[in-house]
Amino acid sequence: MSDxxxxxxxxICFGALLQQGRVLRFEKQxxxxxxxxxxxxxxxxxxxxxxxxGINLLAGFGLVKLNPKATVLGANIVGGLLFGGGxxxxxxxPGTSVGAVAEGRVHAVFAILGMLAGAALFAEAYPxxxxxxxxxxxxxxxxxxxxxxxGPWPVIAALAVIYxxxxxxxxxxxx
Amino acid sequence: MENAVNxxxxxxxxxxxxxxxxxxxxxTKVLGKTQYLGASTTFVRAVGFVEQAVDAEHVKKNPYxxxxxxxxxxxxxxxxGIFVGALSASVIDGSFKLEAVPPVWRERFGGGVGxxxxxxxxxxxxxxxxxRLADGCPSGHGLSGLMQLSVSGFIALACFFxxxxxxxxxxxxxxxxxx
Numbered sequence: 001m002s003d004x005x006x007x008x009x010x011x012i013c014f015g016a017l018l019q020q021g022r023v024l025r026f027e028k029q030x031x032x033x034x035x036x037x038x039x040x041x042x043x044x045x046x047x048x049x050x051x052x053x054g055i056n057l058l059a060g061f062g063l064v065k066l067n068p069k070a071t072v073l074g075a076n077i078v079g080g081l082l083f084g085g086g087x088x089x090x091x092x093x094p095g096t097s098v099g100a101v102a103e104g105r106v107h108a109v110f111a112i113l114g115m116l117a118g119a120a121l122f123a124e125a126y127p128x129x130x131x132x133x134x135x136x137x138x139x140x141x142x143x144x145x146x147x148x149x150x151g152p153w154p155v156i157a158a159l160a161v162i163y164x165x166x167x168x169x170x171x172x173x174x175x
Numbered sequence: 176m177e178n179a180v181n182x183x184x185x186x187x188x189x190x191x192x193x194x195x196x197x198x199x200x201x202x203t204k205v206l207g208k209t210q211y212l213g214a215s216t217t218f219v220r221a222v223g224f225v226e227q228a229v230d231a232e233h234v235k236k237n238p239y240x241x242x243x244x245x246x247x248x249x250x251x252x253x254x255x256g257i258f259v260g261a262l263s264a265s266v267i268d269g270s271f272k273l274e275a276v277p278p279v280w281r282e283r284f285g286g287g288v289g290x291x292x293x294x295x296x297x298x299x300x301x302x303x304x305x306x307r308l309a310d311g312c313p314s315g316h317g318l319s320g321l322m323q324l325s326v327s328g329f330i331a332l333a334c335f336f337x338x339x340x341x342x343x344x345x346x347x348x349x350x351x352x353x354x
Binding site: 003004005006007008009010011012013014015016017018019020021022023024025026027030031032033034035039040042043044045046047048049050051052053054055056058063064065066067068069070071072073075076077078079080081082083084085086087088089090091092093094095097098099100101102103104105106107108110111112113114115116117118119120121122123124125126127129130134139141142143144145147152155156167171 | 180183184185186187188189190191192193194195196198199200201202203205206208209210211212214215217218219221222223225226237238239240242247248249250251252253254255256257258259260261262263264265268270271272273274275276277278279280288291292293294295296297298299300301302303304305306307308309310311312313314315316317318319320321322323324325326327328329330331332333334335336337338339340341342343344346347348
């Protein structure tokens with residue numbers, strides 16, 4: 001099977017789950033940023049909880065290789081803040097914008113067009129950023145267990161406790 | 176607030192965790208290349224195709240397009256799949272709904288389609304520039320990054336959400352917009 005077919009099948013499942021989790025919607029995304037509706041946090045944290053156990057088990061048995069993105073403090077922080085600011089106004093993230101159009105939220109088309117323009121703009125800026133800013137605070141593909149000098153499981157256990165406490169909090173507060 | 180727990184986001188989210196795990200092992204076995212969920216690089220490739228149609232030389236010379244390669248790859252088809260999956264699921268359960276202006280936006284800025292379009296477009300430009308600078312979005316950094324306990328994922332997700340909370344408070348809370 002080609003990588004395109006596998007990507008398509010995975011995407012169909014991903015899209016159906018995003019839709020069934022009701023996280024594609026503007027009001028859910030902005031609702032989380034207004035700290036009024038934590039649906040997307042419940043969804044993301046549940047996915048992370050299960051995925052981090054699954055993927056670290058596979059990696060532990062040597063079946064797959066982890067491929068964490070490099071940490072580059074300047075770019076991660078400035079890029080992350082810019083993304084967050086734009087995200088609040090757009091009301092979608094890159095993956096959900098496409099699914100939002102698919103469930104009838106036609107205004108997400110303008111979000112997609114804007115993101116295409118943003119990608120084009122970044123491609124033009126890249127030659128000027130490549131050697132300077134994109135190297136600022138470059139720490140390589142580090143992971144939390146690596147930094148703490150422990151294996152993955154204590155970190156996973158700690159995160160699991162924090163996430164479950166957060167779920168209890170969300171449900172108590174009706175968020 | 177004695178409502179029953181809505182399990183929907185938890186169940187769908189947990190299944191995405193299963194999907195991410197399956198995707199990692201199946202892509203490794205079938206393709207010989209491990210694929211992690213992500214989305215924003217596809218926007219680079221998609222606009223690369225558009226620019227290629229206008230000025231192929233320009234795309235050929237741009238180091239970012241050379242680095243990310245303008246092609247229809249696994250992630251590109253993942254995004255196509257998201258469209259197909261979300262469309263099918265929403266039609267099947269009847270939650271498909273045409274909407275030009277979302278309710279939260281309407282309460283704050285009125286029902287104007289033009290203003291919403293401009294907001295979505297400008298927000299999209301800033302967000303995608305940021306995502307490419309950070310080297311990922313809530314899928315790549317948020318989901319896949321945290322599943323791998325990557326430091327970049329924790330930093331990026333905290334910044335995404337921190338700036339999002341701040342901007343949302345500035346934009347939607349003023350003059351009694353929401354509540």
